[in-house]
Amino acid sequence: MVPDAQPQAVQHVPVRTAQPYGVMIGAGLLHRLPEHVTSEQVAIVCDENVAPLHAGAVRRNFREHGRLAELLVVEPGERSKSLSCLETLLEQLAAAAFSRDCTVIAIGGGVVTDLGGFLAASWLRGVNFVSVPTSLLGMVDAGVGGKTGLNLRSGKNLVGAFWQPQLVVADVETLRSLPEEQFRHGAVEFFKHALIGRPEQLQLLADPAFRPDAPAERLSSWLADNIAVKAGIVAADEREAGVRMHLNLGHTLGHALEGASGNELAHGEAVAYGILFAALLGKNRGLADLTPVALQLLRRVQPQPLPPFILSDLLPFIARDKKNRAGSQRFVLLEDAGRPFVADNVQQTELEAAWEELRSLVDGLVWEAAN
Amino acid sequence: MVPDAQPQAVQHVPVRTAQPYGVMIGAGLLHRLPEHVTSEQVAIVCDENVAPLHAGAVRRNFREHGRLAELLVVEPGERSKSLSCLETLLEQLAAAAFSRDCTVIAIGGGVVTDLGGFLAASWLRGVNFVSVPTSLLGMVDAGVGGKTGLNLRSGKNLVGAFWQPQLVVADVETLRSLPEEQFRHGAVEFFKHALIGRPEQLQLLADPAFRPDAPAERLSSWLADNIAVKAGIVAADEREAGVRMHLNLGHTLGHALEGASGNELAHGEAVAYGILFAALLGKNRGLADLTPVALQLLRRVQPQPLPPFILSDLLPFIARDKKNRAGSQRFVLLEDAGRPFVADNVQQTELEAAWEELRSLVDGLVWEAAN
Numbered sequence: 001m002v003p004d005a006q007p008q009a010v011q012h013v014p015v016r017t018a019q020p021y022g023v024m025i026g027a028g029l030l031h032r033l034p035e036h037v038t039s040e041q042v043a044i045v046c047d048e049n050v051a052p053l054h055a056g057a058v059r060r061n062f063r064e065h066g067r068l069a070e071l072l073v074v075e076p077g078e079r080s081k082s083l084s085c086l087e088t089l090l091e092q093l094a095a096a097a098f099s100r101d102c103t104v105i106a107i108g109g110g111v112v113t114d115l116g117g118f119l120a121a122s123w124l125r126g127v128n129f130v131s132v133p134t135s136l137l138g139m140v141d142a143g144v145g146g147k148t149g150l151n152l153r154s155g156k157n158l159v160g161a162f163w164q165p166q167l168v169v170a171d172v173e174t175l176r177s178l179p180e181e182q183f184r185h186g187a188v189e190f191f192k193h194a195l196i197g198r199p200e201q202l203q204l205l206a207d208p209a210f211r212p213d214a215p216a217e218r219l220s221s222w223l224a225d226n227i228a229v230k231a232g233i234v235a236a237d238e239r240e241a242g243v244r245m246h247l248n249l250g251h252t253l254g255h256a257l258e259g260a261s262g263n264e265l266a267h268g269e270a271v272a273y274g275i276l277f278a279a280l281l282g283k284n285r286g287l288a289d290l291t292p293v294a295l296q297l298l299r300r301v302q303p304q305p306l307p308p309f310i311l312s313d314l315l316p317f318i319a320r321d322k323k324n325r326a327g328s329q330r331f332v333l334l335e336d337a338g339r340p341f342v343a344d345n346v347q348q349t350e351l352e353a354a355w356e357e358l359r360s361l362v363d364g365l366v367w368e369a370a371n
Numbered sequence: 372m373v374p375d376a377q378p379q380a381v382q383h384v385p386v387r388t389a390q391p392y393g394v395m396i397g398a399g400l401l402h403r404l405p406e407h408v409t410s411e412q413v414a415i416v417c418d419e420n421v422a423p424l425h426a427g428a429v430r431r432n433f434r435e436h437g438r439l440a441e442l443l444v445v446e447p448g449e450r451s452k453s454l455s456c457l458e459t460l461l462e463q464l465a466a467a468a469f470s471r472d473c474t475v476i477a478i479g480g481g482v483v484t485d486l487g488g489f490l491a492a493s494w495l496r497g498v499n500f501v502s503v504p505t506s507l508l509g510m511v512d513a514g515v516g517g518k519t520g521l522n523l524r525s526g527k528n529l530v531g532a533f534w535q536p537q538l539v540v541a542d543v544e545t546l547r548s549l550p551e552e553q554f555r556h557g558a559v560e561f562f563k564h565a566l567i568g569r570p571e572q573l574q575l576l577a578d579p580a581f582r583p584d585a586p587a588e589r590l591s592s593w594l595a596d597n598i599a600v601k602a603g604i605v606a607a608d609e610r611e612a613g614v615r616m617h618l619n620l621g622h623t624l625g626h627a628l629e630g631a632s633g634n635e636l637a638h639g640e641a642v643a644y645g646i647l648f649a650a651l652l653g654k655n656r657g658l659a660d661l662t663p664v665a666l667q668l669l670r671r672v673q674p675q676p677l678p679p680f681i682l683s684d685l686l687p688f689i690a691r692d693k694k695n696r697a698g699s700q701r702f703v704l705l706e707d708a709g710r711p712f713v714a715d716n717v718q719q720t721e722l723e724a725a726w727e728e729l730r731s732l733v734d735g736l737v738w739e740a741a742n
Contacts, residue, residue, distance in 0.1 A: 083461075087454045087523070094525030097690075122493075125518065125531045126610070147496065152458070154465030160496045161532060239497070319468075 009217065011224035015144065015164070016235040023144055023168040023231065025223050027216035030054055030132065030171040033105070034065040037130050037167070041102035042069045043093060045116035047076040050108045050134060053177055058107065070096050074115065078263060081115050081151045083159070089119050103128040103166070109135040109182075110142035110267070114160070117148030121163035131165040134174035136186025136212070137268060140193060140226050143168050145234040145247075155317075156255065162239050170227075172219040175212040183212045184301050185268025188250075190226050191297050192275060195290070196246050197229035199337035205296045246340040249332040250274030256317035261307050269303035273358070278333055280354040281346065288336035295361065302367040311355045318351075380588065382595035386515065386535075387606040394515055394539040394602065396594050398587035401503065401542040404429055404476070405436040408501050408538070412473035413440045414464060416487035418447040421479045421505060424548055429478065441467050445486065449634060452486050452522045454530070460490050474499040474537070480506040480553075481513035481638070485531070488519030492534035502536040505545035507557025507583070508639060511564060511597050514539050516605040516618075527626065533610050541598075543590040546583040554583045555672050556639025559621075561597050562668050563646060566661070567617050568600035570708035576667045617711040620703040621645030627688035632678050640674035644729070649704055651725040652717065659707035666732065673738040682726045689722075 010026035024036070042062050046055035051073050062069035072089050074080040093102075104127060106116025113131050120129035133143030149160035175183060187210075194201035204210040204222065212219075230247065237244035254274030257265050265273075276294040283289045318329065333343045381397035395407070413433050417426035422444045433440035443460050445451040464473075475498060477487025484502050491500035504514030520531035546554060558581075565572035575581040575593065583590075601618065608615040625645030628636050636644075647665040654660045689700065704714045 083454050083458045090454075090530055091523055091525055094523055094529055122530050122532060124529060125520070125533050149496070152462055152465055154462055158465055158495060159461055159493050161493060162496050 009220070011220045013224050013227045013231050015168075015231040017146065017164050017238050019164055021164060021166055021168070023170060023224075023227050025139075025170040025172065025220045025227070027173050027220070028171065029169050030058060030107075030174065031061060033058055033130075033132070033169065034062050034067065036169070037062075037103050037105060039101055039103035039128060040067055041096075041098050042067055043072055043096075043098060043102060043104045043119075044069060044107060045072045045074070045089065045104060045112055045119060046107045047074050047080065047109075047112055049076050050112070054134065054174060055107050058105070068096070070098075072119075074112070076111075078111055078151065078156075081111055081149065081156075083150055086115065086119060086122070086150060089115075090123060093119075093123050098123065098127075100124050100127055103130055105130045105132060107132040107134060109133065109138045113138055113142045114147075114149045114157070117146070117163050117165070118150055118160050121148055121161035126163065129163060129165045131168045133168070133170055135178055136175060136183050137189055138186075139170040139175075139223055140186065140230065141189040143170065144227055144230050146238065147240075155259065164238070170223060172216050172223065175219065178212065180212065185266050188268040188272045188275070188297065188301055191300075192247075192249050192271065193226050193229040195275070195293070195334060195337055196249055196340045197232070197338060198226060201226060202293060202337060205293070205300060245330075245342050246332055249334070249340060250276075250278055252318055252331050253277040253314070256314040257306075257309075259317040260309055260313050264307065265304060268301060272298050272301040272303050273306060273362070276361070277354055277358055278331060280357050281331060281343075281350055282333045282335075284350060284353055284357075285333070285343075287334065290334055290337060291361070293337065295365075298362065298365065299367065306359070306362055311352055314355075315351075380591070382591045384595050384598045384602050386539075386602040388517065388535050388609050390535055392535060392537055392539070394541060394595075394598055396510075396541040396543065396591045396598070398544050398591070399542065400540050401425055401429060401478075401545065402432060404501075404503070404540065405433050405438065407540070408433075408474050408476060410472055410474035410499060411438055412467075412469050413438055414443055414467075414469060414473060414475045414490075415440060415478060416443045416445070416460065416475060416483055416490060417478045418445050418451065418480075418483055420447050421483070425505065425545060426478050429476070439467075441469075443490075445483070447482070449482060449522065449527075452482055452520065452527075454521060456486065457490060457493070457521060460486075461494060464490075464494050469494065469498075471495050471498055474501055476501045476503060478503040478505060480504065480509045484509055484513045485518075485520045485528070488517070488534050488536070489521055489531050492519055492532040497534065500534060500536045502539045504539070504541055506549060507546060507554050508560055509557075510541040510546075510594055511557065511601065512560040514541065515598055515601050517609065518611075526630065535609070541594060543587050543594065546590065549583065551583065556637050559639040559643045559646070559668065559672055562671075563618075563620050563642065564597050564600040566646070566664070566705060566708055567620055567711045568603070568709060569597060572597060573664060573708060576664070576671060616701075616713050617703055620705070620711060621647075621649055623689055623702050624648040624685070627685040628677075628680075630688040631680055631684050635678065636675060639672060643669050643672040643674055644677060644733070647732070648725055648729055649702060651728050652702060652714070652721055653704040653706075655721060655724055655728075656704070656714075658705065661705055661708060662732070664708065666736075669733065669736065670738065677730070677733055682723055685726075686722075 013023040104120035106113045131143040133139045146164035149157035250271040254271035257270040279290040279294040384394040430440045475491035477484045502514045517535035520528035621642040625642035628641040650661040650665040
């Protein structure tokens with residue numbers, strides 16, 4: 001350990017899974033990884049964008065601490081979440097003779113933490129994993145919770161493991177190096193958590209200060225508060241047998257939109273539409289009307305326009321969604337902000353009504369220049 | 372449940388892992404699988420040899436019970452333990468819309484149970500797995516214990532997961548349909564268990580009745596007794612952090628022989644030589660002299676002759692063995708039959724002496740016509 005050179009406070013969020021771990025949130029944490037990751041062999045997974053920005057410096061840092069550190073670089077984008085890409089990385093670990101005591105560190109967005117996590121889960125039947133999400137999406141969602149996943153031709157995240165990290169490190173400085181669009185898309189999962197379990201954070205929807213260039217202490221504090229929602233749910237339901245389903249708010253339609261559009265819609269964009277869809281399903285059942293909140297979120301996200309789908313374009317993808325157990329149709333809905341539940345047996349007529357409303361609500365929307 | 376049509380007793384061996392399960396051993400159990408596997412969706416993984424022999428009938432049986440049952444057939448042999456073969460099977464599960472409630476049943480030898488187990492571990496981040504080993508090797512070893520594995524170009528079993536089955540079913544009738552050679556090779560792991568934890572079973576080395584055509588009740592009883600050794604070790608050490616290493620007796624050299632010979636030597640043959648090697652290392656350290664037992668095992672196995680390797684051909688494979696943590700060299704040795712231990716820091720000079728002795732012992736061996 002070197003003396004703490006950071007004047008700023010580091011936030012800690014505990015994740016009380018069977019093997020408990022913690023999320024550290026603060027500024028400059030990326031440069032202090034060798035203090036927290038003690039393996040002699042470290043494999044750093046990142047994409048071609050993150051390699052020059054952050055990962056190269058992290059590798060140098062480990063080497064200066066006398067460790068064996070290898071960089072495993074993949075192409076940016078969803079296509080790297082494939083079994084063939086995994087195989088390439090596994091062969092690299094084999095070539096470098098990485099042992100069971102090694103640690104895989106994934107530095108990047110959701111693609112890299114999903115891929116790196118499954119790499120750690122499957123190399124020699126499981127080695128240490130440290131997740132270092134650099135995007136807002138990764139910090140509040142993919143980086144925490146132990147879900148790893150790869151895609152098949154047939155669909156997204158159909159392959160994977162539940163494999164908890166030893167540690168999650170969120171360095172808020174990394175948010176500042178990303179295109180502003182990424183922060184907007186990541187905000188969808190942030191506000192999804194607010195809707196599920198931290199309704200007081202919904203006020204940030206209208207707060208112009210909620211931006212990647214906000215002061216580090218404020219960013220860290222917002223993030224810690226938000227990540228605590230996911231940490232609590234994950235600890236209560238590590239393998240997604242119950243309450244963890246709530247995290248799928250907006251995702252059933254979201255995945256269908258991603259699938260039907262051939263991933264033209266980004267994940268955050270698709271889920272933002274999905275949250276509005278869930279809000280409409282709930283309103284039509286006489287629950288609290290959260291469509292204004294969902295529309296406010298859409299305006300903040302400024303997604304691409306909805307492609308001209310009709311509901312029957314989406315139904316096959318909805319039925320295929322892996323959260324639909326043994327064929328039954330289920331959606332996460334909200335009694336009110338902060339009160340999610342799993343609705344089984346959502347009827348086709350409900351889907352049709354909500355889809356019609358959604359179309360008429362969003363087709364007229366025009367985004368302001370920037371938010 | 373249908374009334375028990377089997378007059379013969381079924382043996383049960385409990386495996387007290389975190390999620391306990393059981394091994395059922397008896398005659399005719401293959402035809403009763405739908406009683407024990409209750410999923411509505413069943414994926415049966417097998418190879419092209421087992422499909423017509425057993426798996427087709429099992430599928431029919433499930434369908435007659437009103438279940439969705441699909442046959443996933445792979446080529447026989449080690450080459451099917453690949454990520455590309457895994458991907459093909461995963462796409463088949465996706466195409467058939469298998470849900471999280473499905474069960475993957477692997478029927479076959481070690482290749483199929485390793486592959487099927489990892490398929491179950493990784494589909495939708497983990498579904499039910501039932502292991503139905505049909506070979507002696509599978510019944511006493513690969514079928515029990517939750518180790519799943521695939522090969523890379525760089526080496527065997529470098530990829531996988533610890534994924535315990537819900538149930539293991541060993542139908543001793545299936546042993547009778549296999550070439551007699553397979554029983555001889557599988558006997559190596561059987562007697563490895565005897566050496567580790569059931570020395571009284573070593574007397575079967577000289578028992579001509581220990582054959583695949585022995586009466587089912589005797590076979591079942593021998594198997595139950597032997598599987599209990601592995602079940603006890605697995606329960607004590609699910610993730611191979613300690614005593615489970617003992618199961619690697621004979622495997623460090625065995626894997627090296629497989630690797631250096633390009634798998635010309637079968638696993639059982641290679642491990643039989645490896646057990647002799649471990650016996651020699653132990654004798655040279657002044658421990659009990661188990662070389663007579665190891666030679667008796669070799670005579671029973673009747674392996675192919677040892678290729679003309681010198682030790683330095685094997686050393687790179689020994690160093691690469693994944694059980695060698697962070698580069699240190701370790702072997703499982705025996706104080707005496709029933710008293711295994713992990714020897715760290717086995718010296719190069721010890722390896723050389725044992726290898727020379729092994730060569731001179733085996734080069735003169737001639738197998739009798741049949742055993």
